[in-house]
Amino acid sequence: MYKAQTIQQHFQVSYQYPVIFSRNIFNPENEELIGILRHGSAKAVLVIETAIRECHPGILREINNYFKVHGLHCEVLVIPGGEAIKNEPAYIEEVLTFIHEHRIDRHSYLIAVGGGALLDAVGYAAAIAHRGIRLIRVPTTVLSQNDSGVGVKNSVNHFGKKNFLGTFSPPYAVINDAVFLESLDDRNWRSGIAEAVKVALIKDKVFFDWISANVEALNNRDMTLMEQLVFRCAELHIEHIGTAGDPFEKGSSRPLDFGHWAAHKLECLSGYQLLHGEAVAIGIALDTVYSRLTGRLNAMEVFRVLDCLKALGFEIFHPMLLEEHSLEIHPQLFRGLEEFREHLGGELTIMLLEEIGKGEEVQEMSHTILSEAVQYLLKSSSVFNDNPILIQQSL
Structure with missing residues (x-):
């Protein structure tokens, strides 16, 4: 009679990431973001919510200037936020294509700028690309700055159910910029x-x-x-x-x-x-x-x-x-x-x-x-x- 054998695997992984509270993070004199990017290859792409560009007309120019001043280049993708991005799979495909075309790897950075829904969806794409690339969240709403943007969950909706598809993947860093809150309705x-x-x-x-x-x-x-x-x-x-002992639920x-x-x-x-x-x-x-x-x-x-x-x-x-x-x-x-x-x-x-x-x-x-x-x-x-x-x- 065959006797089963078992190898019991056990290991622990320690996670840590900063949650930074600042203002005007794309001002070249603010080094919170660039200080994080210098920890890796410094290659980065940025996904920003359409509504942010509309509320802050000069934001793309500020972002480009920020990276130029610090000697870096950063491609930008503008995409809708809100529940639309979590309900439409085509947007996830667009983010994945963006990551692929710009050869973002596990030592590069994906910077997500937007509300909680955008952070959820872009975080999901970041978690499944190359089994996880470095995600820097820049939450722009009260809800994302005080809750969803500082945690370890990423998700999209499916089958008419909220957050049916998702991952537990901690961000590399979170940077809260209070200035974004001033333009909220x-x-x-x-x-x-x-x-x-x-x-x-x-x-x-x-x-x-x-x-x-x-x-x-x-x-x-x-x-x-x-x-x-x-x-x-x-x-x-x-x-x-x-x-609380159960970060990944x-x-x-x-x-x-x-x-x-x-x-x-x-x-x-x-x-x-x-x-x-x-x-x-x-x-x-x-x-x-x-x-x-x-x-x-x-x-x-x-x-x-x-x-x-x-x-x-x-x-x-x-x-x-x-x-x-x-x-x-x-x-x-x-x-x-x-x-x-x-x-x-x-x-x-x-x-x-x-x-x-x-x-x-x-x-x-x-x-x-x-x-x-x-x-x-x-x-x-x-x-x-x-x-x-x-x-x-x-x-």
Whole structure:
């Protein structure tokens, strides 16, 4: 009888990368970027989001001058951002062709300048080209600077599912340039604050109190306060990724996805008309109310969370939570739970709130209580109060 033999493989790989907070990084006197490029072959290409070129008309000239002053050449590809780049495979092919044609290898650099969706998609291309080339992220939105751009995930959408295709591949470096935030419209300025509220609710009550106390100034686009918010939010995300013991999510626990299971489904159902942060705000509201209905949070804490979200300008309810012409919960929302379970590897783990600043994981969610939570949000929202038909249906 044949006896099987086993060789047990085991090794560890240490990852480290800087997350730099700066201003005017393409000013030749700012050496943050060039200091990183000098660590390798110094050969680089750059992918920039179309919207950035439109908001900053001189940006391509600045980039070319920056590299010229430092004795380097850098080809530039301008490509759309937003969920369009994550939904259309042709854009990934375009980035891969760009990498191929300019002979970018594992010791060269791909610099990605844009919002979270562009960074996700370009990062995915960088991770699969040559099994991984050096990626320098330059996030340009609040959400990408304080959350998605500082982590280790890259992804695109497929089969109607958000982030179905993706990799865990840490960037070579992240450079946050606060100047890019000044040109954001109000929706994108506000959207990224949702991720700060999220991480504060599950990890740092003092930070949540700080956000609540500074709502008016943040709404008035106080740059100093926004830079503080971005830094603390990024710090909490980076700390969790580096110290929680599961940076590549081999388990089924994703605490930083508080409020995200519903958010991802709402984005899809709305045809991505909802920005990610707007959907996350609704997801946070839903899971906060669910936490209350299952005996965790007290009523005052629920009020504080919902009041903070509404004061920041977020809607806490979206009509897609309900079936059309009905007050019944949309069945696709329950499907969102199943898709989240699949994404976690088969075991559902949802983060709820035990109290502000402290999360608690659960392995199941009641459809009945979820329906109650949706009804609660409906009746607490401006959508309800401004719609006599909905009021009449609820009586």
